[in-house]
Amino acid sequence: MARARTTWSTANVPIYLKRSKGEAVLKLTCIAVVLGGLVGSTLLHTTQARANTLKTYAQGLLQPDTQRAALEGLRDLGEPTVQPLLDALKEGALYSWKGVVYRFTDTGTFVDLDGVPLLDSAGEALLPDDMEPVPLAEDNIALVRRILDGLNLFAADVATRKATVRRLGNLRDAAVIPMLEKALAQETHTDVQAVLRVAMDKLRLASPDPNVRLETIRAFGASRAESALSRIKGLRKTETDPTVLTAIDEAVKSIEDYLRLRNAVGYVFNGVSLASVLLIMSLGLAITFGLMGIINMAHGEMLMLGSYTAYVLQELFATTLPQYLDYYFVVALPLSVVVVGFVGVLMERGILRFLYGRPLESLLVTWGIGMMLQQGARLFFGDQTSVSPPTWFRGGWEIMPGLIFPYGRMFIILLSLLSLAVVYLLLYRSTVGLKIRSVMQNRDMAACMGISSRTVDTLTFAMGTAMAGLAGCALSLIGTVDPEVGKTYIVDSFMVVVLGGVGKLVGTVIAALGVGMSNKILEPLISGTAAAVYAKVAILVLVIFFLQLKPTGLFPAKERTAAGAVR
Amino acid sequence: MQPTQSQNMKNSAKGTWITAGLLVLILLIGLPLGHHYGWITNYSLNLFSKYLALAILALGMDLIWGYTGILSLGQAIFFGLGAYVMGMNLMLESSGQGVYGEAIPDFMVWNRLTELPLYWLPFKSFPIAVIGSIAVPALAAAAIGFLTFRRRVGGTYFAILTQAIAFATWLMFNRNEMNLGGTNGLTDFKLILGYALSEPNTQWALYMLTAFLLIACYVGCRWLTGSKIGLIMTAIRDQEPRLRFLGYPIAQYKIFIFSVAGALSGLAGALYVTQVGIITPSQIGVLPSLEIVVWVAFGGRNSLIGAMIGAVGINAARSVLTAQFPEWWPIILGGLFVIVVLLLPNGIVGLPRQLWHGLRHLRGRSSAGRQPGPQARQRPVERPSVNPSTR
Amino acid sequence: MSESGSIIYLDGVTVSFDGFKALQEVDFYVDHGELRALIGPNGAGKTTLLDAICGKVKPDHGRVVFGQATELHKLEEHEITMMGIGRKFQTPSVFQNMTLFDNLTLATRHERGVFANLFHTLNRAQRDHIMSTLQTLGLEDKAHQQAGILSHGQIQWLEIGMVLVQDPTLFLLDEPVAGMTREEREKTSELLQWLAKDHAVLVVEHDMEFVRQTADRVTVLHEGQVLCEGSVEHVKSDPRVVEVYLGRG
Numbered sequence A: 001m002a003r004a005r006t007t008w009s010t011a012n013v014p015i016y017l018k019r020s021k022g023e024a025v026l027k028l029t030c031i032a033v034v035l036g037g038l039v040g041s042t043l044l045h046t047t048q049a050r051a052n053t054l055k056t057y058a059q060g061l062l063q064p065d066t067q068r069a070a071l072e073g074l075r076d077l078g079e080p081t082v083q084p085l086l087d088a089l090k091e092g093a094l095y096s097w098k099g100v101v102y103r104f105t106d107t108g109t110f111v112d113l114d115g116v117p118l119l120d121s122a123g124e125a126l127l128p129d130d131m132e133p134v135p136l137a138e139d140n141i142a143l144v145r146r147i148l149d150g151l152n153l154f155a156a157d158v159a160t161r162k163a164t165v166r167r168l169g170n171l172r173d174a175a176v177i178p179m180l181e182k183a184l185a186q187e188t189h190t191d192v193q194a195v196l197r198v199a200m201d202k203l204r205l206a207s208p209d210p211n212v213r214l215e216t217i218r219a220f221g222a223s224r225a226e227s228a229l230s231r232i233k234g235l236r237k238t239e240t241d242p243t244v245l246t247a248i249d250e251a252v253k254s255i256e257d258y259l260r261l262r263n264a265v266g267y268v269f270n271g272v273s274l275a276s277v278l279l280i281m282s283l284g285l286a287i288t289f290g291l292m293g294i295i296n297m298a299h300g301e302m303l304m305l306g307s308y309t310a311y312v313l314q315e316l317f318a319t320t321l322p323q324y325l326d327y328y329f330v331v332a333l334p335l336s337v338v339v340v341g342f343v344g345v346l347m348e349r350g351i352l353r354f355l356y357g358r359p360l361e362s363l364l365v366t367w368g369i370g371m372m373l374q375q376g377a378r379l380f381f382g383d384q385t386s387v388s389p390p391t392w393f394r395g396g397w398e399i400m401p402g403l404i405f406p407y408g409r410m411f412i413i414l415l416s417l418l419s420l421a422v423v424y425l426l427l428y429r430s431t432v433g434l435k436i437r438s439v440m441q442n443r444d445m446a447a448c449m450g451i452s453s454r455t456v457d458t459l460t461f462a463m464g465t466a467m468a469g470l471a472g473c474a475l476s477l478i479g480t481v482d483p484e485v486g487k488t489y490i491v492d493s494f495m496v497v498v499l500g501g502v503g504k505l506v507g508t509v510i511a512a513l514g515v516g517m518s519n520k521i522l523e524p525l526i527s528g529t530a531a532a533v534y535a536k537v538a539i540l541v542l543v544i545f546f547l548q549l550k551p552t553g554l555f556p557a558k559e560r561t562a563a564g565a566v567r
Numbered sequence B: 001m002q003p004t005q006s007q008n009m010k011n012s013a014k015g016t017w018i019t020a021g022l023l024v025l026i027l028l029i030g031l032p033l034g035h036h037y038g039w040i041t042n043y044s045l046n047l048f049s050k051y052l053a054l055a056i057l058a059l060g061m062d063l064i065w066g067y068t069g070i071l072s073l074g075q076a077i078f079f080g081l082g083a084y085v086m087g088m089n090l091m092l093e094s095s096g097q098g099v100y101g102e103a104i105p106d107f108m109v110w111n112r113l114t115e116l117p118l119y120w121l122p123f124k125s126f127p128i129a130v131i132g133s134i135a136v137p138a139l140a141a142a143a144i145g146f147l148t149f150r151r152r153v154g155g156t157y158f159a160i161l162t163q164a165i166a167f168a169t170w171l172m173f174n175r176n177e178m179n180l181g182g183t184n185g186l187t188d189f190k191l192i193l194g195y196a197l198s199e200p201n202t203q204w205a206l207y208m209l210t211a212f213l214l215i216a217c218y219v220g221c222r223w224l225t226g227s228k229i230g231l232i233m234t235a236i237r238d239q240e241p242r243l244r245f246l247g248y249p250i251a252q253y254k255i256f257i258f259s260v261a262g263a264l265s266g267l268a269g270a271l272y273v274t275q276v277g278i279i280t281p282s283q284i285g286v287l288p289s290l291e292i293v294v295w296v297a298f299g300g301r302n303s304l305i306g307a308m309i310g311a312v313g314i315n316a317a318r319s320v321l322t323a324q325f326p327e328w329w330p331i332i333l334g335g336l337f338v339i340v341v342l343l344l345p346n347g348i349v350g351l352p353r354q355l356w357h358g359l360r361h362l363r364g365r366s367s368a369g370r371q372p373g374p375q376a377r378q379r380p381v382e383r384p385s386v387n388p389s390t391r
Numbered sequence C: 001m002s003e004s005g006s007i008i009y010l011d012g013v014t015v016s017f018d019g020f021k022a023l024q025e026v027d028f029y030v031d032h033g034e035l036r037a038l039i040g041p042n043g044a045g046k047t048t049l050l051d052a053i054c055g056k057v058k059p060d061h062g063r064v065v066f067g068q069a070t071e072l073h074k075l076e077e078h079e080i081t082m083m084g085i086g087r088k089f090q091t092p093s094v095f096q097n098m099t100l101f102d103n104l105t106l107a108t109r110h111e112r113g114v115f116a117n118l119f120h121t122l123n124r125a126q127r128d129h130i131m132s133t134l135q136t137l138g139l140e141d142k143a144h145q146q147a148g149i150l151s152h153g154q155i156q157w158l159e160i161g162m163v164l165v166q167d168p169t170l171f172l173l174d175e176p177v178a179g180m181t182r183e184e185r186e187k188t189s190e191l192l193q194w195l196a197k198d199h200a201v202l203v204v205e206h207d208m209e210f211v212r213q214t215a216d217r218v219t220v221l222h223e224g225q226v227l228c229e230g231s232v233e234h235v236k237s238d239p240r241v242v243e244v245y246l247g248r249g
Helices: A021-062 A064-077 A083-089 A138-152 A158-170 A176-186 A190-205 A210-223 A226-238 A241-291 A300-320 A321-351 A358-381 A406-430 A433-441 A443-448 A452-473 A485-500 A506-526 A531-549 B007-034 B042-069 B073-092 B108-109 B118-124 B126-149 B155-173 B199-227 B228-244 B250-276 B286-299 B303-324 B326-343 B351-362 C046-055 C077-084 C100-107 C115-116 C125-136 C154-165 C182-196 C208-214 C232-237 C238-246
Strands: A094-097 A101-104 A111-112 A396-400 A403-406 C006-017 C020-031 C035-039 C061-066 C086-089 C168-176 C198-206 C217-222 C224-230
Touching: A021 A064, A021 A083, A021 A101, A064 A083, A064 A210, A083 A094, A083 A101, A083 C224, A083 C238, A094 A111, A101 A396, A101 A531, A101 C077, A138 A158, A138 B042, A138 C035, A158 A176, A158 A190, A158 C046, A176 A190, A190 A226, A210 A226, A210 A241, A226 A241, A226 B303, A241 A396, A241 A403, A241 A406, A241 A433, A241 A452, A241 A485, A241 A506, A300 A358, A300 A485, A300 C061, A321 A452, A358 A485, A358 B042, A358 B155, A358 B286, A358 B303, A358 C077, A396 A406, A403 A406, A403 A485, A403 C115, A406 A433, A406 A452, A406 A506, A433 A443, A443 A452, A452 A485, A485 A506, A485 B155, A506 A531, A506 C232, B007 B042, B007 B199, B042 B073, B042 B199, B042 B228, B042 B250, B042 B286, B042 B303, B073 B118, B073 B126, B073 B155, B073 B250, B118 C232, B126 B155, B126 B250, B155 B286, B199 B250, B199 B303, B228 B250, B286 B326, B303 B326, B303 C115, C006 C046, C006 C198, C020 C046, C020 C061, C020 C198, C035 C046, C035 C086, C035 C182, C035 C208, C046 C077, C046 C086, C046 C168, C046 C198, C061 C077, C077 C086, C086 C154, C100 C125, C125 C154, C154 C168, C154 C182, C182 C198, C182 C208, C208 C232, C217 C232, C217 C238, C224 C238, C232 C238
Parallel strands: C035 C198, C035 C217, C086 C168, C168 C198
Antiparallel strands: A094 A101, A101 A111, A396 A403, C006 C020, C006 C061, C217 C224
16 A cells, blocks of 8 residues: 655654654754763773873883883884884983973974973973983884884885885895885885885895795896895805705896896997987088098087087076076077087188198198187186086986986987988088089089089088087087087097098998997996096007008098099 | 209208208307306206207108108107107116105006016116117107008098097006006106206206207208108109109108108107106197197298297297296197198298298289199199099 | 010909999900000090009909019009009199109109118219100200199100100000190100000000001090900991091091
8 A cells, every 4th residue: 555655754753752852852962962972082082091001101211121111012002193202212302301201392392292382381482401311222222213114114205105115125134024014015106115025025035934035036036126136146145055046146147137238228328329429520520521621620619619609508598587597408509500600601711711622731720720719718618617408308218227318318319310311401402412512523613503612612611510519519418518528529520530431421420320339338348447548549449450441431432533633 | 832852952962061050050059158158047058958859859740741741640649759768767767766765666656566567677778768769659650650651541531540649649648557657757857877967067968969969860851851762752742643653652651751750759759858857648649749730830841940940939939928828828829820821831931932922923023933833733632522423 | 575475464354433334344455566546435444444554443353464474453553663564644743843854863763662762862874864865855955944834745745754764664645645736746656656666555545646647556445345446547447436436527
């Protein structure tokens, strides 16, 4: 039988409560109050109880013979409130006065265990003279630390957690492992999880059970953890179990192979990085030397000028547009090209055009110009200047664990490839390039065709110097800016041009790679502090021997001798 | 404009003796007299003697560059080798008088060496050291020449290569492992053949020796350049390929003259180190080598006298200027490079003739029979270019 | 040197520059006592052939044999010269800043080593030889003047003179009469014919009149290959030669 939906009305309230609405409300309120009171008082009691326990233990800390037990009690409490107390104890900021335990805080007041500061009648901090510091017995220091660590494992701050885990991992006490396992179970941050696992592995190595050790070692080998290497090697000295010993050797080999590979990759990258700087610079040199036959010994100083352009620009931005400081680089790159190109124009128009066909003279003159520029820079800028790269280039790409390719260097590699493309396109695929090449090969014919060889000469030389300027600006990202920077790279640069020959751009590229890589690969192979020196010498010797086979370089300029002239 | 070869040959006999006589007069008689009467101090004499030693170095450079057309940017290497060899002997002579009173030089004691390295031993003897200071650089030059000239590495590539070798040598000599004093070099000499180096009499004797050797080398070089070898040298400079097709083994000649220059440089180094009292790697590297070129270019690369004048002149200027304006010296030197090459192709010595020609041109007269040879145009091969069909 | 055997023999010589074949499988020889002319249009490979003989270029394939069995392509230029091959170049290359006498001094037949020349002075015989050569060339009055003052034709002669004093077995002359006057040409023709009696002379020339006057046999090169070879008449009437080089009429 369908019934109308009953609404809650006093009609449905059980009869025994039906006396009156007001009575009902009163009764409900009473129940609520009683219940609340019960809960509240329980809570309060518990807290109080805990606080009481805390206070009891704190009291226990005061006496040397009860301190240890008190500490253990505090440890078992596992309360976060224990932390400030123990911190204070560890740092000697725990005091007792009139039987009450106080902490001395950073604000300069004494605070009791409830957090109530000790104030005098005026409300100022009260600093009684008879405050007695609570001494921490030496035997208990480790325990205090351990307890704090246990608490820090669950600290709010990621960095603190990580640091605590790392420290615990470096102890040799396997007893810490359960604590770490507990922390791992609760940990959510991936970084901290990783660190936890590593720490536990390290501790397991110290485990008395050989199987545990074996497993851990195998795990290390598989994951190729570099940080475990010394630990495993150290273990090898004390290990007695033969299976574990073999496992150690395997794991060590596996890790070291990986490290070798990683280092090799690192050297290759550094080699390519150096090669890219060399390439940009050598492209410029190949243009002025290969195309025009001018040996520009000031090419290194062109590089220097490019670096200084970046420096000056950064200083400028720092003082006038500090909020756009990073963008100085965006301006510096094209500006260095323009500035140094302009210097090239001046050089060519003013001095070098009188020296065509006389390469040895141009060598001397340009060396003189280079010396003047270098000393001038030293007098004007001083010997110590530095450029800090824009923030975009800070940091790098961690391609393998422990191996970082800095963004700055990657940018330079990119820049060099770009420059190569531009030079190639300009010289071989554009009208300008066609004019340049025609003038260089047959001046008179080109003039007959209306090409102004004077302009082309100046333009070509300026191109060459501009490239060096670009290299210099890029170099400021990874190196220092000083008057000597040109001399550092010029020798290598000429080696590249001599080695690569002046026939094709490909030669320059290969030679730049060769010289750059050899420098960086030979360096680590030759042990000792003289590595860089011997590497340079070795490369020079190699180049000389190479020239025995191919005196005109990798890709010499091949020409069919036109007339029967004796050449 | 280079003077004709036969002019050289004709003048060589007469001119040599006249010039040599003049030099004897000035250097071996005049200056010592001045010193005797007190017009020239001990210090000045010693300083001038140093310039004379460098003049010998310049002679060598002139032989290879001015006369044979080989530009070497590493002559300081050979100078340094000669100086180091002599320096080793001088150090060993002073043995027992170092700070540590040991038989081996002080810096070796610092490097915790207990006995003399093998290659120091021969130079304990003075005659061997003297011969060595000439032979070692000559052999080194021959070796470098052997590795390069036979492969027809010439002109610009050779210049760059020698520069790189100078750089590498400087790097190596800076290393302590070489046991040659590292960055500090060899110094603190006290005796030579038993005579104290600080004694004015010894220094006077060394001056006379240097001046005498300079004149002797000058005469020798004059003879060489005036002989058939000189003819061949000039031919190599002006048109090497043509000479090759006349049957001459060019590489042999280049190696020969390069070794001679190396020997002269070594001799200069030995004389220098004895009188200056120190030799360091910084005198071996790239910059010193270039300075040698500037001396010769400045003085006149086609004339031996010019080379000597250039060496003495520029070094004297440097002594004065670096005392007054030390920071400006590199700029001045650099400026010298530019000016000399652009405006003084024949150096100071050639300046009078240059001015004379300039005046004659101004007056509208043609310089009959003296067309400036198209030197530059005769060797277009120096300007490699990119063949369009090879890319 | 045998009287009748060939002095120089090219056997299947190929020379290419970066893909361009300057000489293709050329078989060529010159006899002792012969005056051979080498003609052909520009770019035919004439100068390259001379280069291959004197060592300026090395053949990619084939052999260059001198005398009985000396393989020239294995030697260096100066060694080839000393074997007895003297060359005069197309663009006159004498030492302009030296006197004529000095030029010839350098060329005189004498040991070429460093130590042989260290103390060498010309003896009487050599000096006379040089002067008589200058006389033959009509240049003895300029003996001690710079070579740079000579006219173009005189420079050619000087260079020929330099080859003369070398006293080689084989003369390689590249365009010896270019730029000469008529009389000079005749003189040169006589000189060469006189030379050919005791030596072998190979001349590269464009002047057909001169060739007709002077040469015993003619070889025509075209595009790196021997087109035709024979007496002057034979070659002149060959239709291929006419088409390629001489032109009709």
